[in-house]
Amino acid sequence: MFAALSEKHEHKKVLPDLEGAENGVVMRFAPNPSGPLHIGHARAAALNDAYIKQYGGRYILRIEDTDPKRVDPEAYEMVVEDLKWLGLGITDTVTQSDRLHLYYELCTQLIGRGGAYVCTCDNEQFKELKNKKIACPCRDQSVETNFVLWDKMLTHGFKEGEASVRIKTDLLHPDPAMRDFPAFRILDAPAHPKVIAHVYPLMNFSVVADDHLLGVTHVIRGKDHIANTRRQRYIYDHFGWKVPVYRHYGRMGIEGVVLSTSQMRLGINDGTYTGWDDIRLGTLRALARRGISPEAVRNAMLAIGIGDTDISFSWDNLYAENRKIVDPVANRYFFVADPVTIVIHAAPHLTTHALLHPADEKRGVRTLVFTGAVSIPAAELERKDRAMFRLKDLFNVTVERDRGRPHLTYAGDSLADARAAKAPIIQWLPVADQIPCTLRTQEGDIAGVCEPAVRSELGKVIQFERVGFVKIDAVNDSGIVAYYTHK
């Protein structure tokens, strides 16, 4: 019992401890609703989730849609679906466009505290002053003046670009990015799909407001936010609020798939990709379609952890995690790629049975009936050095070549003979009992045939013996469509 306990404990402690998390945590995942979630999002989503499971607490999904230019109305639902698929313990969901009034209210307070001012300078002009560490004229306005201007902003008294609210920071800060950064701006167009608004908060303001309002204790996000964290501290200081604990993980390079939302959308629109779940894309729905399990994604992300070093994402590692999950459950079938029909001379007609899973007899068998001719992968027949092979679960076959043309003859049932001859054991299908199967891979389609029984595996991951794991994507009159998962 002790052993079990300690083992469990060790297993849990894959991630480093979080400071001040002993009494539980409140954390959040805060995506932009611009498209479906991809592997990059999965890291933040899974890491936060793991800590909440470790320490207990609430997990807030906060949809950050304060920039109407970067909102895809369909993405709200996609994000929720994707997180549901990932299997996270989200406890609360908030959408920032529903909360504009809260941000306005807090901004009014902040102006009252002298922590922010309304700036009506030309943008370029302000930038120039900022770079010279000089205050713009608006900075010294009285609180009363700022209230008047803020009210004018909210009541459409300004047009886009004419006024913004800036946070007072340190104009002498060595990093220009810290100096009096903006908190609200005016946007005339495009219209926000969810709310009628004219004044929008910038990310740094709405994030602080919400993290405070929602009681967020710990924030885990990418290091691209390090500068934002520093900026946000100024807002916390103005309000006198408690600052959450931050962790910024390093950049994760992902090769082999498309991740850019705009590039994906472009490709979908021009027909390059079939949709958001096209397997050449790095979206979670594409992984799902290929037969990668959500648990494997989570495990792979946890194994990567929260290090601040830049890393390259390894598909091999993800596949290894997935194999652990999928191997025990995937039924086995034969798939013959690029099939050639062969006739085996002097062979008895017989019926054979093969296990659905080699480690679990209880799952049953599939039945294959041999009546003289079978399909095998063309590649197996092309090998000139091959004098014998064994049709798996059937019998041995000798190959003689007459001016390159193979002549195949039955060579007994003995498995021991096949072993002694080091004959490969290959998959095959009865000519009379097979259905077309297209195997889709990221590199392209492979035409082949498979066992008709595969029809019953729609939506599941199975293993095509000697080929790899595949997900059965479609079953229809013209046959089967399977997506290649991994070896």
Added chain:
RNA sequence: GCUGCUAUAGUGUAGUCCGGCCAAUCAUGCGGGCCUUUCACGCCCGCGACUGGGGUUCGAAUCCCCAUAGCAGCACCA
């Protein structure tokens, strides 16, 4: 350029805070073997790393300095 951050095998990761038990962990990958009616799974063996240079110390992957490399930010994006 400015402001920061980081540097352990092919990849990911532990160890770094509080120097010795680290001739450096685990996983993945690769090579070999066993098992097996799959090139899967399982098991066994092997390969492979502390970025470089100084310094502190009896002792450095661990602390300090310099160099190099990589990354992030420098938006009225998130």
